[in-house]
Amino acid sequence: MLKSMTGFGNATQEADGLTVTAELKTLNSKFLDIHCRLPKSHSDKEIELRNLLSQKLERGKVELTLNLSRLGETRPGTSLNRPLVEAYVSDLRQAANAMLLAIPDHELFRLALQQPHAFNTEALPEDTSAQDWTVISVAIAEAIRRCDEFRRQEGAMLEAKLREYIGAISTRLAAVEEQDVRRIPAVRERLQTMVTDLLGNEDFDRNRFEQELIYYIEKFDISEEKVRLSNHLSYFQEVLSGEEANGKKLNFIAQEIGREINTIGSKANDAAIQRLVVEMKDELEKIKEQTMNVI
DSSP states (O other), rough: OOBOOOOEEEEEETTEEEEOOOOOOOOOSEEEEEEEEEGGGGGGGGGHHHHHHHEEEEEESEEEEEEEEETTTSOSSSSEEEEHHHHHHHHHHHHHHHHOOOOOHHHHHHHHHTTOEEEOOOOHHHHHHHHHHHHHHHHHHHHHHHEEEEEEEHHHHHHHHHHHHHHHHHHHHEEEHHHHHHHHHHHHHHHHHHHHHTTOTTTTHHHHHHOOOOOOHHHHHHHHHHHHHHHHHHHHHHHHHHOOOOOOHHHHHHHHHHHHHHHHHHHHOOHHHHHHHHHHHHHHHHHHEEEHBBO
């Protein structure tokens, strides 16, 4: 079953006065790109979370947001490092005065808050941190499960669309085969006319004639291309139904399909077949667009 790279999942867990909310968003991306927004008290877990997300979600742009709130908590987990901030403000004011710049105090204060270590983060006791992480892990695991289920549902819709587009190309390939039967007599008549003209020419060169004949036969014959295109379409459907279906493989098959469609268009030399080729290319572009969002 296909999985889409677009997904969403969130979960909330409560235990011992702690409320944890985990929110996970995934979008289309050529590679795995993970962004984690974690409380400073648990920033040391980022590598562990990245490894977990890479195992479970495989590919795409992933954004994890984790929020914690503690019932009855009256003290903030983060406090202002006042002596350091005051030193930053004083230093910034002196630099501004030296350069004859009139910078308001509130702007100096804002700049000072952006400097390193402007805030103190109170470390949680080790046993409390371990208990919190147990609750956090449950919330994150549930958010991942819901996101994965969302991706499966989106993947099912993608699969239906891809089968529809492949079916449309198959229908037009059948029309090409019907038109090719009508095209052959016209090609044969054209060749006979050319042969008659050549035979009536006193400078007729039999070797050149055989070369030209072989050239035109190869140029107009699209039998092999039709067979290969039919095989590629069948293989695409087969991969869609398999366990190893992924966007890269499907996109590669789509490129092979496009190669055969282009060759048919260049060799057919028939207006009706050219129109069918344009329609097949239109369906193929839809396929390529959709496979870009498949894991």
